[in-house]
Structures are given as C-alpha cells and as structure tokens.
Amino acid sequence: MRNTEEAEGLDGEASNTSMISGASSPYQPTTEPVHARSVLGGIRCDVDYLKSYFGILKAVEVVLSLIGFICIETIMMCSPCGGVYFFEFVSCTAFVVTGTLLVIFSLNVHTKVPHVNWNLTDLGNTAASTFLFFLSSLVLACINHKTGAEIAAVTFGFLATGVYGLNTFLAVRRWRRGNGSQRAAQSSEYMRARTASRGEMEARPELA
Secondary structure (H helix, E strand, O other): OHHHHHHHHHHHHHHHHHHHHHHOOOOOOOOOOHHHHHHHHHOOOOHHHHHOHHHHHHHHHHHHHHHHHHHHHOOOOOOOOHHHHHHHHHHHHHHHHHHHHHHHHHOOHHHHOOOOOHHHHHHHHHHHHHHHHHHHHHHHHHOOOOOHHHHHHHHHHHHHHHHHHHHHHHHHHHHHHHHHHHHHHHHHHHHHHHHHHHHHHHHOHHHO
C-alpha cells in the first residue's frame, strides 16, 4: 500500500511539474504574436487629424502640387527651359514629401518613431516648400511663352505658395507652444525637486 501511495504521489508531482513547466514554457503555440498585434493596432486612420487645420492644409498642398506638376508636364517645347525644369522639380518633390507626411500623420505611423521630432520635420518641409514654390513660380512667370499650361502652372504654384505659407505660420506657432510647455514642465519638475530636497534638509538637520 505504501509503495502504491508513493507511486501515486510521484505521479501526481510529475504531473503537476509538467503542467507548471508547460504553462511557463516560452514555446506555447499562439494564434497571433503579441508584437504584431501591438504594431498593427497602432496603425489606424486618424479622422480627427484629417479634419484638423493641418490635415486639410496638407491635403490641399498635395493636390495643388500634383496639379502644378501635371500642368508643367504638358509643356512640349520651351526655350529657355531652366524655369520649367526648376518648377517641375519643386512641384514633384513637394508632392512626394508632403504626401508621405500626410500618410504618416493620418495613419499615426509617427507615434511608432518617437525619437524623431515630427513637428519640426513638418515645419522644415512647409517652410522649404513655401520658399521654393514662390521662387520657382516667380521664375516661371518671368520666363515663359504665355501658353495656357505655363500660366496654369504659375497660378497653381502661387496658390501652393500661399497654402504652404499658412501651414508654416501655424506650424511655427505649434512648435513654439510645444517648446513653451516643455520648458514649463522642466521648470516645474526642478522646483518640485528643490522643494523636496529642502523639506528633507529641514526634517534632518544633521545633514546640514
């Protein structure tokens, strides 16, 4: 009887040990990796951003850049062609970069790369696009053959300049507001640390 009870006890302990080791085993089958769920769960369409001033302005910028690029591409003959090529480069680059940023912000992809200052990146893009669109539109307005495609390209180029300029103004305000909030938070944390240190010194005079 004792041998039987000891055998049953050993079997029970072995079974419990197997269950514990199986529960803690890193090779348990899963239907979906946790990392994949967390990554895919963060990528979603941010409707609030698309309805905001920045989302609307960025969508308008993409459309104006694309229309300007299409207009300049319809020009078959030019002499000199420097202004045409310059406007073509600016409109194409603005369309690609601004379109990429629009996708990144509207899908919340920027939250997955927090070490990049996205507000400053957006500000740099809008400021550079404002200057380049204004310069290329001015050059094309001065050096053209008054064709319909050139006039349309100049018109959409100056419209894009205005929209990018407004976006730059709002981006500067957002950047300054963010820096002000960060400095205020750092100052508040510093004051709390000093207050805590002073309270500890008063509670323990031997430290002084």
